Amino acid sequence: MKPKTKLIHGGITGDPQTGAVSVPIYQVSTYKQEAVGKFNGYEYSRTGNPTRHALEELIKDLENGYAGFAFGSGMAAITSVMMLFNSGDHVVMTDDVYGGTYRVMTKVLNRLGIDSTFVDTTDITAVEQAIKPNTRAVFIETPTNPLLKVTDISKVSKKAKEHNLLTIVDNTFNTPYWQNPIEHGADIVLHSATKYLGGHSDVVAGLVVVNSQSLAEELHFVQNSAGGILGPQDSWLLIRGLKTLGVRMEEHEKNTAKIVQFLSEHPDVEKIYYPGLSTHPGNNIAVNQSRGFGGMVSFDIGSAEKADELLSKVKYFTLAESLGAVESLISVPARMTHASIPKDRRDELGITEGLVRISVGLEDAEDLIEDLKNALS
Numbered sequence: 117m118k119p120k121t122k123l124i125h126g127g128i129t130g131d132p133q134t135g136a137v138s139v140p141i142y143q144v145s146t147y148k149q150e151a152v153g154k155f156n157g158y159e160y161s162r163t164g165n166p167t168r169h170a171l172e173e174l175i176k177d178l179e180n181g182y183a184g185f186a187f188g189s190g191m192a193a194i195t196s197v198m199m200l201f202n203s204g205d206h207v208v209m210t211d212d213v214y215g216g217t218y219r220v221m222t223k224v225l226n227r228l229g230i231d232s233t234f235v236d237t238t239d240i241t242a243v244e245q246a247i248k249p250n251t252r253a254v255f256i257e258t259p260t261n262p263l264l265k266v267t268d269i270s271k272v273s274k275k276a277k278e279h280n281l282l283t284i285v286d287n288t289f290n291t292p293y294w295q296n297p298i299e300h301g302a303d304i305v306l307h308s309a310t311k312y313l314g315g316h317s318d319v320v321a322g323l324v325v326v327n328s329q330s331l332a333e334e335l336h337f338v339q340n341s342a343g344g345i346l347g348p349q350d351s352w353l354l355i356r357g358l359k360t361l362g363v364r365m366e367e368h369e370k371n372t373a374k375i376v377q378f379l380s381e382h383p384d385v386e387k388i389y390y391p392g393l394s395t396h397p398g399n400n401i402a403v404n405q406s407r408g409f410g411g412m413v414s415f416d417i418g419s420a421e422k423a424d425e426l427l428s429k430v431k432y433f434t435l436a437e438s439l440g441a442v443e444s445l446i447s448v449p450a451r452m453t454h455a456s457i458p459k460d461r462r463d464e465l466g467i468t469e470g471l472v473r474i475s476v477g478l479e480d481a482e483d484l485i486e487d488l489k490n491a492l493s
């Protein structure tokens with residue numbers, strides 16, 4: 117199956133009982149047992165629910181993995197994956213990782229004895245140097261948020277395998293439509309499905325795909341034990357959103373290319389971060405491991421004052437956290453999504469006060485460019 121066909125015909129489709137072409141919302145908590153312990157696949161909805169199962173099968177197919185899992189948020193997905201580890205274990209992570217991921221590692225999981233080291237994972241030597249005797253995994257986000265740094269998934273997973281470590285990839289920005297980390301050696305792929313996969317700013321969810329039976333059993337055990345599951349209604353919304361992921365990603369990409377062109381010619385834009393630019397340091401790797409560059413662009417206009425002015429003038433870009441929806445969004449990571457990262461660390465990384473991040477939506481590119489042009493002048 118080709119990618120757009122898979123989005124519509126992958127996983128479990130429809131309802132064989134009625135012929136309904138969409139999977140029903142099984143709004144149910146428990147299931148009748150014929151005799152004690154004798155049931156028809158489902159016993160209790162934390163353990164398994166048919167609507168959630170259809171979504172889990174779909175994301176498994178989209179990432180070419182062994183099994184899929186749906187959680188109540190991207191953070192629940194990440195936390196559940198970290199629960200595969202034990203107190204005393206250590207994880208090497210991308211340094212400009214999503215702010216919430218940094219927070220859960222350094223303020224919550226550290227208290228339970230799961231330690232982490234943040235390094236520039238685009239530098240394989242830095243990854244290797246951070247590996248300790250108790251390291252269990254390398255967790256990468258690529259491209260990163262908000263600087264769009266690109267890590268070579270094959271290179272990292274090869275290095276990880278040499279040290280018997282798992283490779284975990286946060287694939288939120290590129291989605292399975294543009295990038296399939298398991299094909300490049302990753303063991304676990306996860307998503308904040310709140311973003312492109314849902315695509316309409318109406319659901320918060322997280323998805324995980326693992327590449328082996330043993331990981332599937334371990335993660336199902338965590339999912340059922342810790343219970344951070346996605347409900348049936350939201351599972352259904354995600355299945356619905358995923359059907360159009362392909363057409364949406366193609367359009368996000370086209371709009372983004374036009375906006376990047378505009379920004380790169382604008383005198384007030386000091387720096388622009390987009391993996392599709394041939395001048396971007398990760399461009400070669402992005403071309404090798406992805407089929408597209410996504411709809412996220414960050415650019416630096418020099419100061420918080422200029423950024424505030426831009427934010428106050430735009431009409432079509434909504435000032436909001438999050439990304440990947442049909443409507444274009446704009447944010448200043450230093451004071452919003454990445455505010456939980458200490459200032460000196462942010463400056464070190466290049467997440468300055470003048471850095472603006474846009475999530476290019478599906479409006480007409482001409483309107484979006486006009487909007488930015490007016491707001492920048």
Ligand SMILES: *Cc1c(COP(=O)(O)O)cnc(C)c1O
Pocket residue numbers: 189190191192214216217257261286288289307308309310311320321322
């Ligand atoms: C939003 C986001 C998360 C967290 O997901 P939620 O659904 O908000 O919990 C994790 N990683 C990345 C890259 C994100 O953008």
